[in-house]
Amino acid sequence: MNPITAAQRLAPVLTAPQPAPASASNPTGIASVSAVPSTSVILGQSNTISDSETYSRQGLLPGQVRYVWEKDSQDKLATTLQTAFQSSSSAGRFKGIGAALIEQLAQNGGKNISQSVFAFSDDSPIDPGVLKLQQQRLRENPDSGVTFSLTTASGATIRLSLASSEKGLAVSAEVEGGSLSSEELKGLGNLADSFQSTIDGLNEVPPQLKLGALVKLDPKLFSSLQMNSKFESLSGEQTFSLSLDDKARSLSLQGPSGQVQLSLDTQDAELLGKSAQRKAAIDNYLTQFDAAQRRGRGDENLMNLFKNAFTQLNSIDDNRQPAVQSPTALNDKDRALLSGLADFSASISETTRRSNPMRLDETDSFTFSTSQSTTVKNRGLQDRSVEQNQQSKLTASFHRGLNPLTNLMLGSDRESQNYSYHLIDDQASSTTRLAYDKGQLVEASATQQASQKERILTYVDGHLKSDVTTPKAVTQSRNVLNLLRDAFEQDRIAQRDRGVSLLEGLLQSQRSRWLLQTDPSKIAA
Template sequence: MTTISPLNRDIGASASISRTPSPSASSQVSGAAGGGASTTVSLGAANQDGRQAKAVVWENRTRSTSSMLMARNFADQPLAGRLKGLGGELLKQVAYDGEDFSQSIQQAPGGGQADTYEMLVSPSQVSQHGMGDNRIGLTITTRSGVSVELSLDAGDNSIAVEAKSSGKLNEVERKALGKLSEAFQKAVDGLTEEPPRVDLAGLTQFDSGVLASVDLKGEIKLNPKETQRLEFHADSAKRTVSFSGPDGVAKIGVDLSQPASWGSKEQQAKALNRYLQQVDQAGMRGQGNAAMLSMFKDALVDMNSDYGTPALAPRDMLLTDRDRATTTGLADFTASITQTEVASNPAKSTEKDSFAYELSQKTSISGRSHMDLALSQQQQSHLKARYHAPVSATATLALGLEPQSQNYKYTMIDESASSTTSIAYDQGKLVKASLEMQASRSTRVLDYMFGKLKSDHTSPSGKTMTRDLLPTLDPADGGQSMGDYERAQMLAKVNDAIFLQSNPDAIPNERE
């Protein structure tokens, strides 16, 4: 008799276990190897809404909680919900027994009631692996070199799951996999939501002492013509994610190879909030797509969630509180988002709406010890955008081929910004501490009335500032006159001043 994994026995009121000599393909999964009496799983005669359950065909006789979830989701869920609970359950199953698993469920040919055992279990009719409209794959590689691959597929008439490993997992590895089950399901749920969203933070929190890397790939069909794709990778040295769809493409990479520059959790949260503000401001200025920018920000947060416990740096290379005041505390990263160009004006196809934004941070640390430490950190951003807007706040934009619809403003923005901090020590004494900020912006506005150009105005602006931080960080008395509270306030003020400013008018004067 086939047994059910003790990991998850309860599958809900719609399922029950029974013994019967003649299984019905519309409601049962065989658990016996031959004819005669067989162990079956009954899924009830009707769906939750009272409709008659569909006759289904299974790939094989293997029965598990994953199979029961597949049957329930196939009966009760639309396409977007057919992977509900399956990712997490499949990973739990692998973690529990360490065995490969493959199962598919498909509507029986013709949709009628099945009356033969061959129709109940027929691998040749259920080759649905990799064929679903929604496809998600997870690959986890252990430190010992074993690779575990999970795949989930969902289509209008089928669900397929598969788990396979390149070698035998030990108990510690299986436990580490099991801890990622909830995170995997959250990632699946986010991708299959409408509209899709990014939820990857949990997958970055794997046990790096046991697992070497985690990779996720997803392909979700939004409609007959459009697909959303996502690729994610995380290991002890880096994290990367990219996603693309009808609205555009976004990429984020985080470098974890230089933990000496990381700050406290509080400092990192503060820096991440400042970067998110920059994204919001760029989105407002460039009229970016709100849904895509939301996914981009979620991904930026997830990729910069807890970096884990880094290997201890040599004691004589540890940064002091004074050093950290000149950095963001975040790991270095690159991030970009590019929206699909849209020709929104039928009368002028060359006037396209577009939005492209880049954000990055790069840190350089050199020296054999804190005695000759040199540290430099640069933050950068670049925005290019074009969009149509009504001639006034009260007007409505309704572009068409008729001249009377051609009353609008066409705005083109090109701006860049950077903030660079540098410190240097000589024989243990701070000899350099500086902050350089730059921002430039060019805004060109074409004003049309009845399709005729009435004005073409370009507004350039820019500002550069260089500030010597040495008198503040290393005062003449060495800071001896400051109490702990005053010193902490001074360092916080310095740290507040280093963050990127994309608006030239927001850059302070050198002596402010």
């Protein structure tokens, strides 16, 4: 018996795609997703049905899934939605959807998009009001979701939304406050892959930051961007936020292992140095971040996220258009002792753990913060001054076994209590100052400071055997006035005789004297 049953539905009911034999027209052997006619449902790949197989009113075999759509459509977005929805992992729920949504919005000229799909495994009739309520709840309170807002230079705002739950998946796209030009539509389409790579990267284990073109917007087309996401996984909830405009950039990522935060003040573009100067500063910071992670035994994956965030947000300036030089603007000489980066504040903090059941006051923790601030006085005048301060702070604590050949397994028995407990408290700073009097350079100084303190408590069979604190501190102040005067003079001659500037090359080997250094032993005399 092979009955064909009538079905009433609010939107096309789709059965899960079934494998099909490979052929020349269908080399993959995967059936296309298509709407089942409302008057009939054809089930399975075989014309033979055993007596034990019982059909529902909707023509479904027991356990078979039907899909109810918000709108009848067989476009690429709908196909991508069903493929992603059938993914067995929550991480795969948004696979390809972000790119497909942007591409469809760009291709249809910016017309609003709204689509959702829900899975049902029973044959209960679907009430339109209930379905609408489910769609609303999914969009307002998803288990996992992504929102994306992009403002164009002309004033229009593009809003995207992706929402997922156990039984549903929904997307929407709309344009507010104006229409999109052909150039803006093309620019939007160019962001599709980077939007998708960002989503995919955040869903990797461990998470990765793959922001791509999202952090390199064309200012002629777009003025600001905001992206937020929340993902649920077996290990816990992860949230992400990215915000960019012409005044500030910020990124925040928080998950089960800890959080990363970064904020850049980009209002004063005159502080930015040339590419080589900025690269030297970024490389130096990354070196300090690695040193902090090793010293405090921080989570390597979380630190990699921190480093990637720092690198990618600062790389926005690599291809910036040079500003028109005005009489009141800072020049390369004024920036000689600066990092060349925008002012910022950044921090990384691991989730605190209590790994010793016998001493719950002993925590395993890692927190590192760093920042840069710059002050310019009498900008453009002949008695101007520029001062920049870079600083960092590390606090960490961890347990280490006394026997390097065995893993530390702390328990409630004294035999397991053979370990050293380390508490780290480090601080570092670098201050540079450059000043003019009546147009003549009269001051150029650099001060580096670093202090490290480690307290080590050693326990044998649960008994405290030693408590030792080791402090280190170094402060080095330098007058680099003659160094800069010589560099400026050589650069002047090179520009006069050969039409080229040598200033950056002359300063490059000297920057270790004033960039941030967190290790006292590496601050040269």
